[in-house]
Amino acid sequence: MAQNEVPAGRELARVQQEHWQRTYTDHPGMYGDRPSEAARYAAGAFRAAGARRVLELGAGHGRDALHFAASGFTVQATDFSPVALAQLAERAEAAGLSVGCAVQDVREPLALPDASVDAVFAHMLLCMALSTAEIRALVAEVRRVLRPGGTFVYTVRHTGDAHFGVGTAHGDEIFEHGGFAVHFFSRTLVDSLAEGWDPVEVHPFEEGELPRRLWRVTQRRPGEPL
Structure with missing residues (x-):
């Protein structure tokens, strides 16, 4: 590698961040006001587990974060797009809801103390342009910031999706189509990410007009709640 050459993974991450910035700028509130199906499920699961924080x-412009806040949770929302978070903050203020917002590149350690939250939610964040190694490191960070007994709900597009294998291949099951790079998950990867956790459920579902095919994964950090 030349002295000033950027590693391929980092360059893809930079391009994707710029792409999302432009997308949110050109299409404010692009996902609408209604929470995702996954967020509605997660709110119920978090409430049943006694979660508060x-x-x-990957909160984007906040349709799910606002749903959690309206459901009575204390919410910290992160995204790597400042444009999206500005839209989220504006929407939260208009709705009279309190949501903490922070820019976070999930390739870096999460800016939270150990065992500081009761639940973590990530809708299609893990299947962005992240390498398998980066995904494993992120799941380890989620485990670190979750309290014992805390719940992690995430969704990912999987290898049964119609766009798997379509477009530009970046290796490591990452394919770029229409400007968006996606890491498509195998069931083997999902199961390996659950090692050391108390697994609860891997639920298949569809979303959107294609439709996108996803798994909704629920797992808990072992241990008794603090």
Whole structure:
């Protein structure tokens, strides 16, 4: 590698961040106001587990973060797009809801103390342009910031999706189509990420007009609640 050459993975991450910035700028509130099906499920699961403090990773313009806040949770929302978070903050203020917002690149350690949240939610964040190694490191960080007994709900597009294998291949099951790079998950990867956790459920579902085919994964950090 030349002295000033950027590693391929980092360059893809930079391009994707710029792409999302432009997308949110050109299409404010692009996902609408209604929470995702996954967020509605997660709110119920978190409530049943006695959660109060919820961290959302990859919150975008906030349709799910606002749903959690309206459901009575204390919410910290993160995204790597400042444009999206500005839209989230504006929407939260208009709705009279309190949501903490912070820019976070999930390739870096999460800016939270150990065992500081009761639940973590990530809708299609883990299947962005992240390498398998980066995904494993992120799941380890989620485990670190979750309290014992805390719940992690995430969704990912999987290898049964119609866009798997379509477009530009970046290796490591990452394919770019229409400007968006996606890491498509195998069931083997899902199961390996659950090692050391108390697994609860891997639920298949569909979303959107294609439709996108996803898994909704629920797992808990072992241990008794603090």
